[in-house]
Amino acid sequence: MTTSAPDPDRTRVIGEVFEAAFGDLMAAEAGAFRRKFRKMAASPFAFYRGSAALFYADVHALDDPFLDERTSRVWIHGDLHAENFGTYMSSNGVLVFNVNDFDEAYVGPFTWDLRRLVASLALLGRAKALSDAVITDLVESCVGAYQEKIRDLAEGGSSADLLTRTSTSGVVHAFLQQARRATRVGLLDELTVVEDYDRRFTRGGGASAVDDETRGKVLAAFDRYLATVPPGRRTRPVSLTVKDVVLRRGVGIGSAGLPSYSLLVEGQTEALDNDVVLYMKQGQVPAVSRFVADERIAGYFRHQGHRTALSQRALQADSDTWLGYTEIDGVGQLVAEVSPYAQDLDWSEVNERDQMLELVADLGRSTARMHAVADDESEHDLVSFSTEAAIHEAISADPKGFTAALVEFAHRYGAQVHHDHALFVDMFRNGQIIDVD
Numbered sequence: 410m411t412t413s414a415p416d417p418d419r420t421r422v423i424g425e426v427f428e429a430a431f432g433d434l435m436a437a438e439a440g441a442f443r444r445k446f447r448k449m450a451a452s453p454f455a456f457y458r459g460s461a462a463l464f465y466a467d468v469h470a471l472d473d474p475f476l477d478e479r480t481s482r483v484w485i486h487g488d489l490h491a492e493n494f495g496t497y498m499s500s501n502g503v504l505v506f507n508v509n510d511f512d513e514a515y516v517g518p519f520t521w522d523l524r525r526l527v528a529s530l531a532l533l534g535r536a537k538a539l540s541d542a543v544i545t546d547l548v549e550s551c552v553g554a555y556q557e558k559i560r561d562l563a564e565g566g567s568s569a570d571l572l573t574r575t576s577t578s579g580v581v582h583a584f585l586q587q588a589r590r591a592t593r594v595g596l597l598d599e600l601t602v603v604e605d606y607d608r609r610f611t612r613g614g615g616a617s618a619v620d621d622e623t624r625g626k627v628l629a630a631f632d633r634y635l636a637t638v639p640p641g642r643r644t645r646p647v648s649l650t651v652k653d654v655v656l657r658r659g660v661g662i663g664s665a666g667l668p669s670y671s672l673l674v675e676g677q678t679e680a681l682d683n684d685v686v687l688y689m690k691q692g693q694v695p696a697v698s699r700f701v702a703d704e705r706i707a708g709y710f711r712h713q714g715h716r717t718a719l720s721q722r723a724l725q726a727d728s729d730t731w732l733g734y735t736e737i738d739g740v741g742q743l744v745a746e747v748s749p750y751a752q753d754l755d756w757s758e759v760n761e762r763d764q765m766l767e768l769v770a771d772l773g774r775s776t777a778r779m780h781a782v783a784d785d786e787s788e789h790d791l792v793s794f795s796t797e798a799a800i801h802e803a804i805s806a807d808p809k810g811f812t813a814a815l816v817e818f819a820h821r822y823g824a825q826v827h828h829d830h831a832l833f834v835d836m837f838r839n840g841q842i843i844d845v846d
Contacts, residue, residue, distance in 0.1 A: 712741025
């Protein structure tokens with residue numbers, strides 16, 4: 410017995426997309442994917458977060474009048490939804506609210522980022538029992554702020570004008586103030602213990618010891634990684650000694666089964682309160698790349714760790730000082746800091762209409778800055794034009810039509826995700842995607 414109306418065609422599409430996106434990994438890490446899929450089964454939004462491949466299978470063939478040769482080839486986030494925003498400490502020491510989590514970033518159509526974002530707002534609105542009219546207001550506020558900021562940037566405004574404690578109000582300002590209270594010592598105390606006058610990682614809670622062979626591979630990969638950190642961003646610690654290494658697996662809905670190593674590195678001094686925690690995790694094939702048929706782009710990246718690091722540098726102003734990449738056994742790895750100041754936006758207490766309207770406008774402005782930063786710090790031989798100028802030119806001919814198209818898509822695709830979620834739950838629990846035992 411199923412809980413959703415029969416829809417064999419859509420069930421087939423979901424099954425085919427999931428097999429193409431996850432088939433090899435499901436075969437290798439069935440347990441991790443059962444856990445991933447149970448998380449996705451919890452709600453339509455959770456399903457949406459874990460099914461970017463299905464989203465791109467749906468949107469890649471849409472007729473889109475706002476895409477041309479340039480606007481279909483800009484740096485994009487690839488998984489831009491309402492929960493992929495948060496705080497980080499910039500390389501120049503300023504606490505910033507911006508887009509985060511660049512694992513799915515790639516080069517493609519700018520509207521795909523916006524479509525994914527506004528559909529997530531519709532899902533969020535439905536989860537909070539907001540009316541269709543209020544959801545429309547949220548989408549219009551977000552898209553309007555995006556257009557306004559893109560116009561400002563195209564006319565000479567600075568993409569470095571970021572959302573910080575001195576330039577924000579409302580939810581974002583409060584969130585930045587809260588993030589500021591975090592400390593490096595607090596993070597170290599959470600993840601490590603002090604024994605014999607030095608720190609090491611606590612075992613358990615998802616962290617496990619590595620054998621000598623694996624540790625040797627990780628340390629060799631760390632040495633290779635150091636050369637990928639831009640010279641202007643390198644810190645100068647007393648020593649770059651790696652004190653400890655542990656293995657973690659399956660962090661987050663999108664990283665099921667993928668290995669990730671935590672490295673404890675000596676800090677700026679020998680004091681125990683400034684040690685640095687890094688992660689080294691296997692890069693994954695971004696969902697969007699399967700729907701961007703461009704060998705020039707696909708061939709540009711050495712591996713998925715290289716792609717992720719370059720994409721984050723292209724899309725995030727003043728990104729993590731420690732951001733870089735390396736390889737283990739020929740497999741690309743991303744390296745970055747585990748920062749106490751990197752905190753994800755929490756929507757649980759954001760329920761009032763005016764609060765939400767102000768917040769989604771900030772999301773729209775952050776997205777515009779992200780798209781514009783790409784021609785400031787990116788690899789210019791891959792995206793060699795002013796992205797904000799190209800985007801502004803594409804949407805300024807019909808700004809009302811641009812907003813209306815995204816409002817319509819948000820409602821329509823939000824409803825589609827609810828339907829797909831019900832189908833997915835039935836497919837999963839009946840063993841049509843992966844063995845449930």
